[in-house]
Amino acid sequence: xxxxxxxxxxxxxxxxxxxxxxxxxxxxxxxxxxxxxxxxxxxxxxxxxxxxxxxxxxxxxxxxxxxxxxxxxxxxxxxxxxxxxxxxxxxxxxxxxxxxxxxxxxxxxxxxxxxxxxxxxxxxxxxxxxxxxxxxxxxxxxxxxxxxxxxxxxxxxxxxxxxxxxxxxxx
Numbered sequence: 001x002x003x004x005x006x007x008x009x010x011x012x013x014x015x016x017x018x019x020x021x022x023x024x025x026x027x028x029x030x031x032x033x034x035x036x037x038x039x040x041x042x043x044x045x046x047x048x049x050x051x052x053x054x055x056x057x058x059x060x061x062x063x064x065x066x067x068x069x070x071x072x073x074x075x076x077x078x079x080x081x082x083x084x085x086x087x088x089x090x091x092x093x094x095x096x097x098x099x100x101x102x103x104x105x106x107x108x109x110x111x112x113x114x115x116x117x118x119x120x121x122x123x124x125x126x127x128x129x130x131x132x133x134x135x136x137x138x139x140x141x142x143x144x145x146x147x148x149x150x151x152x153x154x155x156x157x158x159x160x161x162x163x164x165x166x167x168x169x170x171x
Contacts, residue, residue: 024156028091028098031149035085035105042078045071054115054136061111084108088153095160102154109147116140 041047048071055061055073064073087101116122116137124131132138 027149028088028153028156031102031105031146031153032085032089034146035081035088039078039081039085042074042081048074051077054112054119057118057120058115059118060114080104081108091153091157091160095157098160099154099157102150102157105150106147106154109143109150112143113140113147 042051051074052070055064068076084101084104087097088105089098090101091098116132119136119140121133121135122137122140123129124133124137132141
């Protein structure tokens with residue numbers, strides 16, 4: 001009886017491990033895709049104008065428009081996001097570079113999360129905290145998960161052995 005349950009458990013562990021390893025790949029490279037995509041959009045006029053309300057109202061970033069135009073700042077932000085994506089993608093052969101990129105992404109998402117407190121209408125009018133407005137409040141809430149993925153990615157990459165691994169071997 002014990003032997004059968006052990007074999008069944010071992011089989012379940014095998015599937016669980018495979019799913020977990022595949023999930024690790026999806027997490028990391030999903031983050032890469034998001035950063036590449038959103039970074040590329042920062043080169044467009046509509047995206048530069050779209051982030052203006054967040055930057056204008058941010059106590060951390062509003063000063064940047066005294067230094068850069070709206071389009072220039074957006075372009076620089078896009079370059080930063082794309083650079084982070086490329087760094088994170090190097091995990092199979094440069095895990096420490098990937099870890100630095102992941103920490104940069106964590107910083108980016110933490111700064112973005114501050115916008116929920118500084119952007120007008122972050123909270124649903126008439127309700128206030130903790131009721132996020134659909135836009136921009138709920139729009140910004142996704143950055144909680146993105147920050148968590150970036151944190152996980154940094155930790156996993158920092159633990160990576162010095163030898164290159166195939167993506168399937170990552171855990």
